[in-house]
Amino acid sequence: MTNVSTADDAGESQAVVQLAPGCTREDVTEGERYVARVNGVVDYGIFVDLSENVSGLVHESTLSRQYEVGDELVVELAEIRQNGDLSFEPADIEPENVVERAPSYDRTATAVLRQNVGQTVHLEGEVVQVKQTGGPTIFRVRDETAIVPCTAFEGAGVRAHAAVEVGDVVHVRGVVETREDSVQVEVDDIERLNDDRERSVRNRLEAAVAERAEPPELDPLVDWPALEQMLPELRRVARRLRRTVLESRPIRIRHHADGDGMCAAVPVQLALERLIEKTHAEPSAKRHQLKRLPSKAPYYEMEDATRDLNYSLGDRDRHGQKLPLLLMLDNGSTEEDRPAYRTLDHYDIPIIVLDHHHPDPEAVEPFVEEHVNPYLHGEDYRITAGMLSVELARMIDPTLTDELRHVPAVAGLSDRSKADAMDDYLALAKEAGHSRDSLEEIGEALDYEAYMLRYDAGRTLIYDVLGIDDVDEARHRDLVTFLDDRAGDAVDAQLDDAMSHVDHERIANGAHLYRLDLDAHAHRFTYPAPGKTTGEIHDRKVTETREPVISIGYGPDFAVLRSDGVRLDIPQMVSDLNDELPGAGVSGGGHLVVGSIRFVPGMREAVLDALVEKMADAEIDEALSSTLDR
Template sequence: MMKCETCGGTGYMGTEQRECPECKGRGKMTLSLGEASESDLMELLAGGKCERCGGTGRVEVRVPCPACAGSGELGKCKLCGRTVPAGRETCEQCATHPTVLRMDSACDVSDLKEGMLLLGVISGHFPSGKFVSLNNRVRGIVRTKARYELNEQVVVRVRSIRGNDVELEPVNMERYTLLELEKDIDTTPIEHITEGMVRIEGEVVSVRQTAGPTLFTVRDDTGTIKCAAFDGAGVRAYPSISAGSLVRVVGEAERRGDVLQIEVLSMRALIGGEADALKKRLSEALRKLSTPRRVELLVESEPMKKLYDDMQRVARKLLECVYTSTPIIIRHHADADGITAAVCLEQALLPLIRRVGGDEDAHYLLRRSPSRAPFYEMMDVVKDLDGALLARERFGQNLPLVILVDNGSGQEDVDALKLLSIYGIPTIVVDHHHPSPLIDELVDIHINPALAGGDYSITTGMLCLEIARMIHEGADRMVHLAAVSALGDRASGQEAQHYIELATARYPLEHLSDMALSLDYLSYWLRFSEGTQLVCDVLDLSARPQRHARLVELLSTQAKRAIEEQLAVCLPHVKTTHLPNGILLAVLDVEHHAHTFTFPPPGKTVGEVHDHICRTHGDEPVVTIGYGPDFAVIRSRGVEMNFPEIVSELAQRLEGAGISGGGHLVVGSIKFVQGMRKQVLEALAERLGRIQMEG
């Protein structure tokens, strides 16, 4: 016997009010005059209340559970195995029509009982009878002279079982109920699985077809395991079962290297009450597993405190992806801030993914991809989307979660985000560029310090470090990545200074700056590759400090030499003038007066020229413009400027210029058509001449 799951073993499904059987709803006591005492008669004459209902005429009674008929326990039908109330031998269906069982592929001789009616297939002949296959593991004999064709289905009764020898007899039956005979073993929680025959119940979170078996990843409320089913090389096993299906799996648990895997003998989808109960358990387990760590922020920051709950939401969403085998794409700007931000998340997630699904899942379920532009370009989103749709079609993977770090907040990101929304791909943005009000409508979570009273001086690397700490306790070893992001982005706020102070307890300030420069230099040559090992070596995450030190020294030295050579070429061609508002405007034609197709690229070249101008002009407000045939890069100091707003104004003002762009409030870039370069630059200089200085 087993406890009834419907009523929890109580035997009833709550209570209800019914008419009192004692007083028939009148509320007055009733007596048999022949048996009534004198005191009873006196009480009756005085209008006494019914003792059973207290005078209400209604009593509260328990409603029997329909599944167990009030017993609180369930048995099994001896013919078909269906659950029945305790004390009953057969279910109603078997009592009406005989039940014939079809053995699933996990069953063996031990699951047979004499008298069972089974559906088999004629699989061979011998002089005095036929061989009948009951599944691919069990075969019996029928001693008969009747004519049967090979592969003909036949109903048989088990006559005798002697070891592995099974004797059957044919049964002529026109009407019967066909049910599946499953392997009669207990369900084992995944976390308790050892080698041997097991049965699990869970949700299929991913399906991947290999050149050999089909790999199903199944999770229950205790863990996740791979289940390999083979119907032929490269043939999709159980095609009706896909990601999201609730299943019961029976098979042999074996070790593949250091990872347990179930070799599937049978798999079937759960429906009805079984599925509902399992779904409820899984939902509660996922909620607990995906609860992020509550950590104290490493620095005091009012904007970051306001963003804390949203950071927790991001951490929860990423953890849900880990425990449901949902792919994660981390898209980031290919500079020091974007790289450190993305690596913080990557390094926090990888240990969990490996623990849940092994190294293979770490390869398929997490991808970090750099973007050359500081926004989500259509080229990038089309590549991500095409890969995701192809993986779903070929391998049954879930569509991914896309998280954009150090890009995603601006007007230029809108078209790409709209494309993702058409396919229902969940999207998260963690950025510190000036935000567009349209972004919140297109993404699931949008974290930006500008939305909490902060500004771009709180870098994405700082935000992602704190999110990583909420995901995995090992993220505390990456505190220096926030400092590298701050130095790489020239952040000067109090938060940046605090993170740098924390990092200098382990690394000298100059070395942290060299790490940031090495990342910028390395990312230029990596182009569109993530360079995982190289990046980890630069950031001292590979546990090889000597190699880290030598690599950073080499890359930063080469980068500094390249910058010096570029400045030697550019500075003689920089033109300066004072605008009407007192701003020193420095202008450089990077198309004709800078090395191209080498490090530093135009954006960094303009930044280095701007830094040189600032060093040589004291505290004077400075705006530097580096322009090419169809673009301009702007850097500034000491001015109150909203550059995205300026771009929008120029776009409306100059018809046919094709103006677009964005960035932070005081730095950014602008694009236009080549034929309108002169007009755009003149209008930009005129607009800069009308802005105010800080203070």
């Protein structure tokens, strides 16, 4: 039987039908002839298979010869009995044409499975995860509408359907069940699709994903030309993130552990969580598909990258997950990020960066898919990561708009932004019920909790502090006030002990320079941390002098830098110090006028002296100086 055609090539009345492996009883009709294979021989006849799901009996009274298991013959379906059994008779012909028949099942969309509990359904889609448990094997399958777990049992802890892997396009036949308020399909059969059927399903999935991944057209929260020119890039990032969720690829968010970093990461986290909930049939999916992790440094440290990679490889091996996409928020733009990126570059881990620190595009862009940064558009750090990320979150889930109206103002105040749009953001927040004082309290509470949480994301707690995700307003106000008071008391206590040890001098350009040995004259391992301590001293000196001020808080192997009214370029200073002081091991960076550096302890004095010389040569920013005078 080598001459194979389709129904278009031969009349059904003359044809012998070859059923595809996935065909069911719905695909057979009395009076038709089929290619069959013997699967059992008994005294009263032979049992034959037409497909993996269709079999029946040829009674011995109709047989004119003997058959053995494995023999092939043509049979005619004589009767479909009331109990569902199929009765065949031998056709005793050698057909000229064999017509292939694909399954004729009606597909059920995964998004409506809950309406079909207890019923047998047929799904077509891509396997996005294969997880072996101590009991069944769980195949997570995505179609055009959603992603659903399909459980198959071969034996306790035994891999079912071992030929099916992540990325395969399959047809699943099974019964819809519920488990812990989740919908799943108990698998009767999984068939890998090939050739035309596979291409058809892939094309259908791609068309659906492309449509659903497209972000909605939205106006930004404020009318700001500096931001508007970055909206096309934010749309590309939103499209990529939405597609990542729809394709069931995990996402890891890394962000700077400060107020602006949290204002950047938390809205995006919430938007992605809500999209994951719409995409997956399992309510718990967002816990496995999305991780938000703070980073203490304003760049991606090798320690963090190694930890992320190790966890991701473990999730792939233990749970059959794809390797994640890495989303960097409020960090990730500098030369210091390059070693970590090169580590991930050995694996299939795409990287997207949204940052407002002074960038080094040549260092990072060979490793990232998208790099959104105001410096790349002639702007600067005053467009904060939080301002950008709120727009990104709205593109992922526009229903969040009302919940996020105050967040850009919190981000701007937390990062001391002097952007022209700050007044508009403050007005927007006021319309949402937040005064400037309350926004500053939220920023202080976020900073305090970032320190206390250390490497923990603190998901629900931070949502409550920021006042999003169906927040309890009374609890939000009381919590923020409490945390703000605790932070203020801790800062006051620190500065009461430290201020008398602050050294002051006028440097050559006329700026005030304040220095404090944090290791000797500040409490360690408590809030506020060295960066916050230096920033608070700096802010008080700016208020006190109303003139250009530079502040340095230093320890055995680090220095924290702050500047107002002086045109510094901290990343460039770091590069110059490395060239001028071999063996000092200078690294770090940040914004042009806010940052931190590290060095080897034995070179501390040389590094600080060289640093002060460079600061003394920096130009006074007359525009900022006039602002300070007022």
